[in-house]
Amino acid sequence: MVNIAFPRENIEFENRCSLLPQNVAAYKRLGMEVLVESGLGKGVYISDTDYEQAGATVLHTKKQVISGADIVVTLHKLNHEQVKNVQPGALVISFLDPFNEFDLIDTFCHQQITSISVEMLPRISRCQKMDALSSQASLAGYVMVQKGMQYLQSVMPMMMTPAGTLKPMKVFVIGAGVAGLQAIATAKRLGAQVTAFDTRAVVAEQVQSLGAKFLEIDLGETAQTAQGYATALTPEQMAIQQREQAKCIASSDLVITTAQLFGRKPPVLIKRDVICQMKPGSVIVDMAAENGGNVEGAVARDVVNVEGVTIVGTGFWANDVARDASQMYSSNIISLVSECWDIETQTLPIELQDEILKAAVITHKGVIVNQTIADFYEQQGKVQLVTTEKPQYDTGAVSQANSATSTLTNNSNEVA
Template sequence: MTILVFPAELKSQEKRCAVLPVNVKAYKLLGATVQVQAGIGAAIHVTDEEYAEAGADIVTSRSELLSNADIVLSLHKLSVDELAHLKPSTMIVSYLDPFNERDFVTRLCDKHITSISMEMIPRISRCQKMDALSSQASLAGYVMVMQAANQLNNVLPMMMTPAGTLKPAKVFVIGAGVAGLQAIATAKRLGASVTAFDTRTVVAEQVHSLGAKFLDIDLGETGETGQGYAQALTPEQMQIQQREQAKCIADSDIVITTAQLFGRKPPQLINLPTVESMQAGSVIVDMAAENGGNVEGSIAGEVITHNGVTIIGTGSWANGVAKHATQMYANNLFNLVSEFWHKEDNTFSLDLEDEVQSGCIVTYQGQVVNAMLQSIYAENHSSTDQKEEA
């Protein structure tokens, strides 16, 4: 019988985990054995007793837990040292950040560990129920608005009072992907006047459907990838965007930037002169601060003030609503496992020809098997060779 193990998350300040008792019951119905590390749900007030009642075995020793595993499911990837506890051919499923963690991927190959990267689940209709990036980004959009509202000295909705009328706050959202659309919807629910911009003009209709205005900037030829991500702009297009959106930024009480490029450093959308054009007391939330930032001067993991403008770069946005974030991520994992569960022998059925697995499996039988990563690694290797020759 396949043993699924769920280790506790060790990252500092992380409250989320990869499984809830309701998921344990569902995995048991598939025919799997479920083991969880003691204390896995403590940060969201789920007790070991609740996991045990659902059918999970509670294991105190982390090394023992990992050595038992056929499949390890977690939010963050294991440490390199922890890979030593795994049996060859064990499968790990988590966020792996394979674009930036090539050394870790190499160690997975050395250990013959099969790995699935949750951020590489294809964005196709079949995968919506397992798309962890989208589920966590949606919550991030909500949390960013709430954090901005807590820092702003004004109320968001218009208020008619005996003491006078309070104008609604002006919110400008840059990027209308999953996080951006949720930020727009949340700000509108709170009564703010919302404007949004995205390089993909095809999303203008979605912005309007939420009651927001769409800032129309002519950037020439833009578009999106086959996975639905925004394509990178040319330097000239970036200059046009920054220039045209500067007036809207200066007039806004809250600016939320959500622009991230899959597998690459996010673009800088707001420079310091633009920040300094905003009124003192205004707030900027930089969703991409942890990965390099959309806003010049933002600091990963911190809230700072520049020229009277508060810039929030705390990151780990979905962690701000950890219980629901855990529920969504845990369901994403279960939907992935159940999609490929072989009921006859109670195992996860690997199929590298499947359109889903071929997109998200990173390593298998000692090799990097993901076509996108193979291409990127080859490009990086070629670039390194050229630099050494120069």
């Protein structure tokens, strides 16, 4: 029987978890044994007894949970010491941040660990139920509006009172991806006057469908990737964007920035001279602060005041609604595992010709099999992490990690 394990998260203040008691039955139906580290659900007020009553086995140490597992699922990536406790041949599923975690990926290769990075799942209709990046980003958009309200000294909607009329708050959202659209929708529901901008003109209709105004800026030719992510602008286009949106920023009470480039440092969209034009008491919430920031002066995991403007860069946004975030993430993982699971052989075959696994599997059988990541590492000079020959796109099955794996079949498929 395959053991699937859910250790507690490494980050002390993280309340989210990768499994809720109501999810245990789904794994049991697949024929798995569910291992849970004691205290897994503490941050969302779920006891060990709740997991045991649902059919999971609760173990008291992280090492016990990890070392006995064939599949290890976490939200945040394991650290290097914990990876050493993972059995060779086992599968690790997590937000791995593979573009930046060179050493971790190297460790996976040396430990013969198969790894799936959930943020690399392709944005196709087949993957909607397992799209953890979008589910957490959507909640982040909601929370960022909530954070903005916390630090503002005004109400969002227009209010007609005996003491006079209160004007609606002006909210400007930069970036209309999943998080941005949710921020727009949330601010509109609360009665704010909302304007939004995105480099992808194709999202203007989505912004307008939520009742917000789309700020038109002529940047010339822009594009998005096949996965729907915005492509990087040229320095000239960045200058135009900053200049044209400065007026909207200066007149806004709350600005929310959500511009992130997948696998790269986010662009700086709001510089200090623009912040100085904002009204004292205004608030900026910078979604990208953890990775470098969209706002000059933003500090990761902190709230700072710049020229009378509060800049919120606390990050880990979905953690503020940890129960719902845990429910969404755990459902995403169940969908992923169920989609790939072979009920007859009771294994999770790593078939790299499959469009989902080809995009999301990073390491397998001791090599980097994800061509996008392999090419990126080569560009960065991390040649020690890339096999000297082109990775073999072979298939294997994650079953019981301490037993022999099945014979592999070589394929020549490569990640585009």
